[in-house]
Amino acid sequence: MTTGYVFDDIYTRHTWPGHPENAKRLAAIMNYLAEQALLPQLTPISPRPATRDELLRGHHPRHLDLVQETSEHGGGMLDADTYTNEYSYQAALMAAGGVIELTGAVLDGRVDNGFALVRPPGHHALPTRAMGFCLFGNIALAARAARLDHGLERVAIVDFDVHHGNGTQAILDEDPTVFFVSSHQYPFYPGSGAISDIGRGEARGTKINLPLAPFIGDEGFRQLYSQVVFPALRHFAPDLLLVSAGFDAHWDDPLANMALSLSGYHWLSRQLIDLAGQICGGRIVFVLEGGYNLQVLAPGVGNVFRALLGTAEADDPLGPSPWSEPDVSGLLAELKKIHQH
Numbered sequence: 106m107t108t109g110y111v112f113d114d115i116y117t118r119h120t121w122p123g124h125p126e127n128a129k130r131l132a133a134i135m136n137y138l139a140e141q142a143l144l145p146q147l148t149p150i151s152p153r154p155a156t157r158d159e160l161l162r163g164h165h166p167r168h169l170d171l172v173q174e175t176s177e178h179g180g181g182m183l184d185a186d187t188y189t190n191e192y193s194y195q196a197a198l199m200a201a202g203g204v205i206e207l208t209g210a211v212l213d214g215r216v217d218n219g220f221a222l223v224r225p226p227g228h229h230a231l232p233t234r235a236m237g238f239c240l241f242g243n244i245a246l247a248a249r250a251a252r253l254d255h256g257l258e259r260v261a262i263v264d265f266d267v268h269h270g271n272g273t274q275a276i277l278d279e280d281p282t283v284f285f286v287s288s289h290q291y292p293f294y295p296g297s298g299a300i301s302d303i304g305r306g307e308a309r310g311t312k313i314n315l316p317l318a319p320f321i322g323d324e325g326f327r328q329l330y331s332q333v334v335f336p337a338l339r340h341f342a343p344d345l346l347l348v349s350a351g352f353d354a355h356w357d358d359p360l361a362n363m364a365l366s367l368s369g370y371h372w373l374s375r376q377l378i379d380l381a382g383q384i385c386g387g388r389i390v391f392v393l394e395g396g397y398n399l400q401v402l403a404p405g406v407g408n409v410f411r412a413l414l415g416t417a418e419a420d421d422p423l424g425p426s427p428w429s430e431p432d433v434s435g436l437l438a439e440l441k442k443i444h445q446h
Contacts, residue, residue, distance in 0.1 A: 106387075108413040109150040109216035111203040116224040118192035125360060125397045126238040131224055134393075137403035141420075143410050150210045150219065152203030154195070155246065159205060162249040163242045163276040165233050172197060172240055183235040197225055197240040204247040208390050212255045212345065218378070218413045220350070220391040220406070228270035228349045228394050229295060236272060237295060244349050244392045245276040248283050251345050258282065261343035263334065264289075265373060266351025266394040267361040269298030273349065274312060281308040284341040286334050288326070290354070290363055291316030300439060313337060313444055315436070322356065322364030322426045325433045326373060333440045335376065339384055346381045346389045350374075352396030352405040356426035360397050364426035367401065371408040371419035378412050389413075 112135065120128035138144045160169055175181055176194035183189060200223035207219045227244055229237030248260045261284040262277075264270035269289040274297075277283045281304075289298050304312035315329055338346070352370065354363040374391075381389035391409055396402040404420040411418060 106218065106413065106415050107148055107216045108146070108410060109148045109207055109210050109219035111150050111152050111207045111219070111221040111223060113152050113199055113203065115192060115196045115199050116222070119190060119196035119225055121188045121190065124188060126226065129399060130396070130402060131222060133399040133403040134222060134406045137407050138410065141407055143407060146414055147410065148216050150207050150216065152199045152206055154198035155201035155205060155241070159246055159250060160201065160241060162253070163232060163246050168233050168235070172235060187235045187238055187240070189240070193225065193240065200225060200227065201241045201243045201246050204243040204390070204392050205250045208247045208251055208345070208347070209255065211388050211390055212251060217387055218389045220409055220413065222393050222406070224393070226394045228264055228266060228273045229268070230272040231275050237268065239272060242272050242276050244347050245273045247390070247392070248277065248347060252282055257344040259284065259341060259343045260345045260347065261338055261341060262286070262347045262349065263377060264349035265354065266349055267354040267358065267363050268294055268351070268395065269314065270349055271295050271297045278304055278312065279306045279308050281311050284311050284338065284343060286313045286315070286337070288315040288317060288329065290319060290361055293361070300443065303443065311341070315440065317363065318431050319362040320364045320428045320430060321433060322428070322430045323366055323369030323372070325430050326365060326369055328433055328437060329440070330373060330376065332437060333444060335380055337444055338380060342384055344385050344388070346377065346385055348377060348389065348391045349394045350391045350409060351394035352402050355398065355401045355405070356428065357401060357423055358396065358398050364428050364430060366425045367405055367408060367421035367423065368419055368425070370405050371412065374409045375412045
């Protein structure tokens with residue numbers, strides 16, 4: 106397999122001392138990939154800035170102008186959680202454009218699959234405002250580009266970040282051509298993603314939300330994805346699979362209370378890659394979202410690259426969760442009642 110990746114130094118210039126979403130996250134990932142001799146096995150795909158027309162496919166003009174103006178005046182807080190500095194607007198343009206460019210490289214056959222190592226993240230960015238560390242909706246904009254610029258009929262997005270991908274869903278909630286799945290701790294930030302939230306208008310039924318109680322770990326994820334998510338993806342039969350890859354559902358992440366291990370993440374990533382091989386010619390792109398324990402984030406990303414390259418081993422230095430998992434049978438039954446075909 107030929108696996109592409111996107112990285113640029115501009116992503117590390119968007120940073121804020123003391124903030125959990127800072128440049129050290131990408132530095133840890135890149136150092137790990139170099140130390141593990143993974144980088145020489147990967148194909149770099151050069152990012153580019155997203156165009157204004159590409160951004161307007163998901164965002165209102167005033168939002169774009171506010172991010173640009175705030176950044177160009179030295180930065181500041183856009184809400185209680187979300188910052189800009191003097192580099193943030195350019196970094197956000199390159200993040201969105203980088204995901205679009207890597208997706209295009211997969212669709213054009215330049216690489217078989219890939220992982221966009223971009224910052225700032227994107228899955229909380231709403232059409233009208235920044236939110237939750239996110240400025241522009243990177244993965245939603247890549248889905249739109251795949252449809253509008255590459256002529257795909259159907260795209261699927263799976264978001265396994267511990268927080269609901271509310272921005273992604275808000276951008277795509279009325280779009281029946283994009284299937285969206287989010288598994289997330291609930292109730293938890295940002296407070297959305299109820300089980301009844303299945304899309305609007307013609308898109309009803311094309312959005313699946315898995316609202317999870319704290320401490321649901323490897324076995325719970327295995328049951329929910331195997332019995333609900335994977336069958337639904339096969340039924341939708343997308344031409345491309347995009348993955349919002351957040352590593353903050355790990356049991357040792359400082360910002361959440363889930364109980365996935367790195368081995369559980371590796372299982373989920375391999376299953377998604379295998380499923381893409383079955384339903385969409387192996388076309389799959391991972392996009393970095395959250396994950397705030399660097400000892401989890403770096404090997405977690407490395408394990409995804411190993412899976413994309415077709416190797417089976419996983420690096421799990423922290424081991425399994427120390428907590429017992431709650432029963433998910435009630436949630437499973439409710440999800441099947443809503444979504445099973």
